[in-house]
Amino acid sequence: MSIAYLGLGTNIEPRVDHLREALRALEQQVGILLKCSSFIETKPWGFISKHNFLNGVACFDTNLQPYDLLEVTEKIEFSMGRTHKSHEGRYEDRTIDIDILIYENIKIESPRLTIPHPRLCQRLFVAIPLAEIAPDLILTPPGMTAKQLSIELKKQKDMEEAPIFNPHNKAEYPPMHTAEHILNGTMNKIYGCGRAFSSHIERTKSKLDYHLAETLTEQDIHDIEKRVNDIIQADLNVWTETVSKTDVTGRFDLTRLPENSSENVRIVHVGDYDECLCVGQHVKSTSEIGHFRISSTRWNNGIQRIVFRLDN
Structure with missing residues (x-):
């Protein structure tokens, strides 16, 4: 059995129902649900939408190997109405999004799958729920715990909300x-x-x-x-x-x-x-x-x- 952390998100109503449906399907097809975070509401990341997300992180004990796990999560997404994954930075509203964040201490880099998730350490909406269920989990990179990452990303978010830059007086188109x-x-x-x-x-x-x-x-x-x-x-x-x-x-x-x-x-x-x-x-x-x-x-x-x- 292996420990896998999965990130879940949706910004299409009924959001809570979609997350619960995805968790039920994951329990049936992936393995034992050990822990699940609270659901937090966040603004869309990487694209503009009037629909906010509900995000959470779940920890599973599974017999599936990483690529088998990916296939199962993609099938669940498809069954819930998501027909394609985000590609080359194009994000959109979605019924459900299931990402493999961490799988044991395994590292994979391939065109189809990267573990740990390549943007894990950039996303506050992942760091907060991950820190809730596994605060002392060491993330590599960046070599800090989930709780430390959450605190660091919160600091960055505060800077974004009140940025201070050098003056820029160049008129631009x-x-x-x-x-x-x-x-x-x-x-x-x-x-x-x-x-x-x-x-x-x-x-x-x-x-x-x-x-x-x-x-x-x-x-x-x-x-x-x-x-x-x-x-x-x-x-x-x-x-x-x-x-x-x-x-x-x-x-x-x-x-x-x-x-x-x-x-x-x-x-x-x-x-x-x-x-x-x-x-x-x-x-x-x-x-x-x-x-x-x-x-x-x-x-x-x-x-x-x-x-x-x-x-x-």
Whole structure:
């Protein structure tokens, strides 16, 4: 028998009934229910909705192996009306969501399953109920107990509700700024060149400079445009989180921050496609950006300039 912690959530009424139905099905198909937390109400995470969630965590003693457990939870979700899982940062209202948070001390990283859950340590709506039923459970990463994680995420939430940043007086056009983030993410994914080392963002056109060994070909330009527009059309949620600089050391290049930068930094997420430290203005969804078009390029001595526009 193995111990597994599962996260449950729903934001479609009747929420309590959905959670209870899921727990009954899990008891019948997974194993012995050892503990179940209280249900807490939380705002949607990673997307915008007028419907709040009820979330909880349950601990089971099971004979199922991790992939068998995943198959069972997905079948239960499907039987309760959820036909597909969230993908590439696209979240939506759902009847039931069942996530495998922890399975013994096993670590799995595959396209289908990651254990511990990859966003376990980012989600207060998981940390609070997990700390209720297993306060001394050690989480690796980040090497703290569930109770300690809950306290830390609560501190971060307080910072988000009253963030303090360095002044940002640059007049920006949110669609263009978010398009810049998507282009940066695309260039890094395709060419491994990192983010632009120089940028000039305006309403009508913007330009970014990258370190590239060779100039972009016409096919390269076409592929970049297609990938950026695919992300735009995917209608990904653009959301932010506020953390202290010490929490993101090694995750982002902090050397690009001003010397007098604030202790708190803001991370802008474009779904699960891109994340970047940023204090600028952004759209709420990529579908608000419009059509991305590269209007010109120039390469000189290892520096590739891309000029792009947005068409409605």
